[in-house]
Amino acid sequence: MGERCCAVLRVLVLQAAWALAGGQVRYSVPEEAKAGTVVGRLAQDLGLEAGEAEARRLRLVAQGRRASVEVSGASGALLVSSRLDREELCGKSAPCALRLEVLLERPLRVFHVQLEVTDINDNAPIFPAARRNLSIAELATQPGSRFPLEGASDADIGANAQLSYTLSPSEHFSLEVKSKDENKISVLLVLTKALDRETIPVHQLVLTATDGGRPSLTGTMELVISVLDANDNAPQFNQSVYKVQLPENTVPGTVFFKLTATDNDEGINREIYYTFSDRISAKIQDLFKIDEKLGEIRTVGELDFEHIQSYDLEMEARDKGTPPLSGHCSLVLEVVDVNDNAPEVWVTSLSVPVPEDASVGTVVALLSVSDRDSGTNGRVRCWVWPAAPFGLEATFAGSYSLVLREALDRERVSEYEVEVRAEDGGAPALGARRGLRVPVSDVNDNAPLFAQAVYTVLARENNAAGAELARLWARDPDEAGNGRVSYSVWEGAAGGVGAAAGSGWRAASSYVSVDAESGRVWALQPLDYEELQVLQFEVRAVDAGEPPLCGNATVQLFVLDENDNAPALLPPAGSAPEAGAVAAEAASASSSSSFVGPVSGSGTLWAWAAWGAPAGQVVAKIRAVDADSGYNAWLRYELWEPRAKGPFRVGLYSGEVSTARPLDEADGARHTLLIVVRDHGEPARSATATLSVSLLEANEAALAAGSSASSSGSGSRSALGVDVGGAAASAATNVWLVVAICAVSSLFLLALVLYGASRWAPRAAVLSGPGPTTLVCASEVGSWSYSQRHSRSLCVADGAAKSDLMVFSPNFPPPPPGAAPKDTQPEPSALLHTPKHPNPDWRYSASLRAGMQSAVHMEEAAVLRGGAAGPEQQWPTVSSATAEPEAGEVSPPVGAGVNSNSWTFKFGPGNSKQGGPESKKQTQVSFLLRRKGESSQYSQ
Template identity: 75%
Template sequence: MVVSWGVVLRAVVLVEAACSLVVGQVRYSVPEEAKAGTVVGRLAQDLGLEAVDGEGGRLRLVSPGRGWSVEVSGASGALVVSSRLDREELCGKSAPCALRLEVLVERPLRVFHVELEVTDINDNAPVFPAARKNLSIPELNTLPGSRFPLEGASDADVGANAQLSYTLSPNEHFSLDSHKTEEDGESLFLVLRKPLDRETVPVHRLVLTASDGGRPSLTGTMELVISVLDANDNAPQFNQSVYRVQLPENTERGTLVIRVNATDLDEGTNANISYSLQHLFPQDGREVFGIDRNSGEIRLRGDLDFEDVGLYRLQVDASDQGNPPLSGHCKVVLEVLDVNDNAPEVWVTSLSVPVPEDASLGTVVALLSVSDGDSGANGRVRCAVWPASPFGLVSRFAGSYSLVLREALDRERVSEYEVEVRAEDGGSPPLRARRGVRVPVSDVNDNAPSFLQAVYTVLARENNAAGAELGRVWARDPDEAGNGRVSYSLWEGGVGGASASSGWRAASSYVSVEAESGRVWALQPLDYEEVQVLQFEVRAVDAGDPPLSGNATVQVFVVDENDNAPALLPSSVGGGWGGSSSMEVEAVAAGSLWAWASWGAPAGQVVAKIRAVDADSGYNAWLRYELWEPRGKGPFRVGLYSGEVTTSRALEEADGPRQRLVIVVRDHGEPSRSATATLSVSLVEGGEAAAAASGGSSSSSSSSGLRPWSWSEGVGSSSGASSTNVWLVVAICAVSSVFLLAVVLYGASRWAPRAAVLSGAGPATLVCASEVGSWSYSQRQSRSLCVAEGAGKSDLMVFSPNFPPPPGPAAKETQPEPPALLDTVSARPLSPLAPSPDPSSLLLALVCLVSPGSRCWESGCVGGSGGGWRFHPSLLDAYKTRRLR
């Protein structure tokens, strides 16, 4: 408090007056906390010492005045505040607070008593014993209205400044209650108004405020910390009532599934939670999951399988350790996610096999069932048939397919199918499965027996033994069992006789066909002179129902053997100079002939012509004439192949009247056969020769029926010449056409592959004989030969028709033939792929075949080589036509 100087002066005056009245004692009042220098009072003036000159300056305070923070100013004699005055420090709670001072005056020494009252100001706020007070109150056992004592605050001030009032911070649970008594003073209580819940508010923090009565009022506070003691009144609670988890089915064991967490609002042992696991669905899933009792971690202990269990329902219990213990519950729903870990499976539920090869399209072969244990895209299966086959899949409904026929079957092409049904799911990566289905095809008799060749050519030696195998035909039937079991039979065919009297005979009288093997057997020996070509058909019939059949033509060519010796025919002789006259040679005896010759006949004059015929053909019928006697230089000679007896020089009288000639006729067979003719030539004058010729002609004509030979007969009449010219034109045209065809076939054969057969090289000779001599063509070429059984043989094939000679005295020429022939040969018809004859030899053969006036038909045209030689089919057909005509 600040005191003005006027007030101080008035106080000093009063003090002086009081001192003069009351034995010199002065009383002052000063508020505490006055500033230093504040004048409490004019002590010298109040003591009346100011009038005495110089006495006021001799005043001083006697100890302990200095400890009370006041002093006497030496100049003015005033009592002033020297330092801070604190009433509470000087007097404490005493009231009033009066300080007694002794003032000493020297010269003369005098003592004055001064009383200084320090008045209180509100400079101290209420103070509590502690800034915080902790209280512990049980939550359930404390009832509303319970009182809890509190210590009040203290105030260093006195009087009204020390009168305290209390307030409590607003709350719904507590209130204050205070009582004042003279004996106990003031008592302060904290009153519970509402039950406590530790889980709601575990700690209540309140502020207790004490206010004094000063103006302005000062306050002091104390914090009340009320801890609510726990009681086990709360069960553990999970943060979720249902936990949902998804795990792939291939999750490894030990994987953390989920961590559940339960909280207990209690504390201490009441909040210690332990977890346990119960399996709601399925019941047998206890070994799949496990839980940690302390942490609540659920881990995978077993294997998950979506296809077995796709959903697990678990119950987790959380129990505290209170007394009694309380527990909480939650559910864990675990969904197992499908992983593409199951490959599709394919089953054949029904199989209808074998399938007939004539089954209609759409026929159901098998029923298939397809499944996949996965779900979603992993379980969607696509099916296909592999490889591309005549079968396909038709989906009937989900997971069921039909294996049906999409294309026509042919057992002969494919007798059995290995069908693979492939299934693939839609997973990533996809899994696959396959199922093999064996589908055999049953046979239907839809194939007739088929021969490898339309025409079989067989060569058979004449005089073969009865029962000899001539060849074998074989028909292929691709069907099976009875449908493919072929039996053979002789169907039709025959042969015409060599003469008109022999008639037609069926082939069954010569050959038979074995039903099982197709072998052709000879029923009797064959005679070339009787049968040259035997043609018949063989039928092959299968055992199907109905049976099917096929035919093949078999041509058996009888190969000639040299079993006939040459036979002499009546000869003719020419007489006269230059051949102007002629006479017939007459037979004197068996094998003896005679003729006339004119003296002086020049060299080269034809005297006679020896005629012989051989019933064989080819080389076996090719005759040569040799002059056996006389040997050496005689007047006559014989043409080697013509048989003409001519003069080797001019005839002279020295040659004698008669010449005896022994002529041997030999064939070319192996061994060769021969006939001997004896010709007696009478040498006469020209006139006698003419008369003998005319006489002999008439007698010979009447006796033997033979006309005398003349050059006109050799050349032919005018009508015969005209006919010959017409045939010659026809032959030339035919030869030209066939020649062009032969050239084309020859060119094709040069580029065609040869058959894998044995071949041999050797000279080939084509020979044709006529009345005027013989001519031949040689070629060197490898030829192919096909034998019925066994290896191929290098031998000669002879196709030499031996037709009866046309009317007239023409001699029959023969052809050479190798010594050995095949017993039984089955030759395929020539084709553009087979070797063909040389065009030149073909041309020569054609001339022989198509010239009706040629004498080749008498002796035949043959070809031969070391490797064999065959006619082209066109020549062979022409030959057969001429022979069978």
């Protein structure tokens, strides 16, 4: 330290010496030297001796400001009295010299002393402000931009004031220092990297200034660089694509999504509003609406999954910067299907009408079924109602065929109302229905069908030509031409019971005609019962289809007898032809009118009787026949003259002339009898016969009978039906015995045959066993049938036989015996066991008239006759029990509704109450007699 001081003093002395030499003393002192520091030995340097400075009062002259140095009075040294601050004394001036005046009194002498204050590095660099704020726009300022900064100042001078600058590390900024001149430099802040406010909104840097002193001093200034926001950030969505699902039945006005976008800018650049992209069509914008501020999207219209399944909404978020920037996102709206659409059924093809003969599997219609919904909601199942006769077959997806599953029948169902039903798989399920009208076209598959297989028609004889007999109708369920029926007579035999002898076969079309359109049956000619009793023919009904079909019906035309024939007298058995001619002439003379009084014919019948013949002796038999039938042919014989009681009488129904009492001589030799034969028709018709009876002796009567028998072929006086007794009584008796034996034997054999047939033949029991009928007649007058199960030929004796008796065998078992109700007609079996006497004025009713459709007549004398001279079985001519003991019993059918009626004869007396030697066990037999030349039949 001492060495340093010595060095300083030595310098000062040298300077003083120099100053003295130049007339001025110069000293230098570093600033900030401590008080008391000797600047220099002023007195010595001024040449004063020691002590002289005090004596001469060496002092500094003040120059207006306080000096920082003083002169020591004792030593005369220049001392630092207070802090020296060069920067305060001189500022930036260099060098910093203080001019001091030193006054030396005694003698007064003034010395100028120059004190140089040397600089030391006592001042650090100082910036104008400790913090400097800068604002730099982030996009407007490009890298390389320079921003001037105020440099720091240093009160020192020289090297102590030479400053260097440094900047805190930064990737965006650097420092550039340039010297403007020797004394000034410029400090520039250089932008080396673009600023991003959103990344670093504020940059804080430290600028450091360092002087050149030793040690160096530094000064700092904080640079706060605020990055000004530029609208360089578009609004950003957190997703580029948003997906949302919305049911299609969403109510309009429903908010279904809210957009949120962010903008890293600030201020107005940060304010965002939401809109639809310009690329979205106006139609979609009509369905949706967005709140520009809140970003809420809501529905405006109704959604339809079947129309659009999804919407791709391009959304845009814009800020309010200048220029505005926008961000985009896509909102994919998937419309969720709701089962809001029912299935739809279309008929793409319909082939109608369907022929009724179409085969199973025929395609009737093609259907298309769809549902606009999807998934389960669009899965459709279909079926047909009713299930028959059609069905559905799936061809491919959504297509079905309506096919025929069962055979059709237009006559049963002519048109079908088919309903195709469809139902989807939604919850709840929706359905649809489609009605189809399927008409069935007709095919000629039905033949005309009559209501009855057999028609029974009743027609009275002598009808007018062209009269309508019946009306037939055949039903054909087909339509149009297939159901248009035409009628015609199918040729068949005009046969039947009672056909005219020798007439041969005649076609039915010669009797009747059928109207082709109406089916009316017309008579082409008057019908004659005596020629034709039953006409059976077929009527054919043919439709107009292709091919035509036909149906047949059998028509049984029964001719009802009218009383149009008078009784005709028959010649006696075995008589000459001329005798028969005489009788026929006599009968024809009176056949034109009813009997009203004695009518005399042109021929006379002769008979002989023996004197003394007992009462009841048959002397003759009047034989007559009526071509009519039934009651019209039921003959009765009456003795018209003489009216008074004579010796003869006539059997009412037998026509036998017998003695009423024994004959004596008083009766006279000849008797003329006028016999009237009448039928029971309305009005009645009659014929008369004149019988001349001669009374002879017994031997003469026998001779007359013998001669009559020998000349039966040519005698002109043969009498009609005369049998003579008397002298030939024994011969007559023998004949009667032979006839009786034959009759009894025949009955016995017949009984055996019937018994054997009933035992061994399965169809022999015709009286009680059921059997099929060949003809059924049902009309307003009754019902009856006849059967031809078993037939046998029966010989007919000479005489004009005719088929005026139709007999019908019953095919039902007889009911148990019992009283018939009063209000019902008696059964045939009841009539068999309950014979009744006829009333002379008896008329048959409509129910009985049904049984009289075929005339009933039986030849009384010629049937089952052993011979002309033998005894004969008495037969009735009509049903009912007669009062006469010889009469048999015939039961006509009575009562409508009986399924089978028959005319039944009983051999033997008709009345069980009337006894007699000739009473026999009753045997029931059914007969069918035909005309002469034809074999008569009877059925068992």
